Amino acid sequence: MREKLKHIFAHALINLIRAGWGGLASIATIGMLFLIIGIFLLMVLQLNALVAKWREQFHLSVFLEDRITQTQLEILEKRIQNEAAVKSIAFTSKQEALANFRRELKGQESLLEGLGDDPLPASFQLKIREGYHSPDVLKRLSAFLSRLEGVEDIQYGQEWIERISNAAQIMKALGIIIGLILTLGSVLIVSNTIRLAVYARAGEIEIMRLVGATKAYIRAPFLVEGMLQGSLGALLALGVLFVAYRYVAGTFKLASPLFSTAAQQGFLEPSMMAALVGGGALIGAIGSSLSVSRFLKM
């Protein structure tokens, strides 16, 4: 068993080194494939993280008329609570609203001077249940709420979230399509490199078959060579992506507080990186099998 493994890996490595530029071309092509897949993956993950965070923070504000009575307020609160879409409700009085605003304007409180005592309306903050976040549902809900007595205005920023969520979906689809095309290309390139390796060892393969080597025995080193090319390509891509990401994420952090979530999102998770390297190995294995099988049939 150990002898066999030694034979397999020794020959895979020897072949890879002998493949020279061809081998490097294979690795680089797979690297390119995984770089592009990685970029799309990162973008989709970042956008999803952004969407998730915004969704979590998201609330629908129901601003109340100034002349609302305490009784009206209580009735209104009950009405709203009974809505299926409403997960929780919190009340902000005029005073609290002003205090919050002051906090947000910290250092620039002078802006508030001249606005009078109570420039801000009281409001309810509604958290919306999962599954009720679609624009249609929210539009209907807000139309309903705005008709209730004592309600001045409704505000929510859901459309932005949906747009970004859609962008993430499109990015994902685009990534899958480009990924598939490049995967096919990579398989062909590996297959070609391995084909050259197989022909270079045609004499040895013939002898091995004549003395009773099984197909699996002949195939194994080439399979490993293909898998090495694939996984090395994927590793190369992850390395490049990691360096680029560190650089870009750092820049974003400085440039915009909006993207602070993105920067915190971090690099690809270890399981994803493992999946990418595994995917590379798989592509290499498929490319290699194509060539060796064709040769062994002759």
Next chain:
Amino acid sequence: MIQMYHVYKTYGKDLEALVDVSLHIQKGEFVFLAGSSGAGKSTLLRLIFRDELPTSGQILVNGRNLVRMKQRAVPHLRRMLGIVFQDFKLLRDRTVEDNLALVARVVGLPGPEGRRRVAQLLKLVGLSHKGKMPPYKLSGGEQQRVAIARALMNDPLILLADEPTGNLDLELAVDVTRLLLEVNSRGTTVLVATHDLKLAEEAGRRTVFLKKGRIVEEWP
């Protein structure tokens, strides 16, 4: 050891390589398969190591039916056989020893045992001193002896040789034939295809004559 019953082999529609060949070779026998080129000698050998299947007829090797044998089982059949070719088929990019060691690996002989066997066989063919040389630096006769040593690496029941002396001058051809006879004297069944009638005659062993794919005569 080898039994062929009414074997036909036809390529395409009308190229008859073998016609109604029935042949029985006993364990431990030494048999020459004689005939001019194109008589069907190589085809017959290829059928025995199941490089090809007969168009019709049955072939048994060591009790195994080659026609019914699954592709998966072919490697096991080949491990019972040693095969030698006219053009030696030695690998140029490695030494004589490594050419032999390749077989040791394929048949699963572990390192030290494999090396011992390589040394043994190089001694048998009288080339112990040339183990570290690449094959192309050896003479034709020496290369064929290396090829025979390689064919013996897996300790085969049957040695098949296709024109083993075809590329050699007379003196070396006699040498190689002597080596094949020695291999046979150790118990291996040997089947040698040759167009050199004189060689077969001098060896004085059973000789089967093929002509246009048919067995036409047999000595003794």
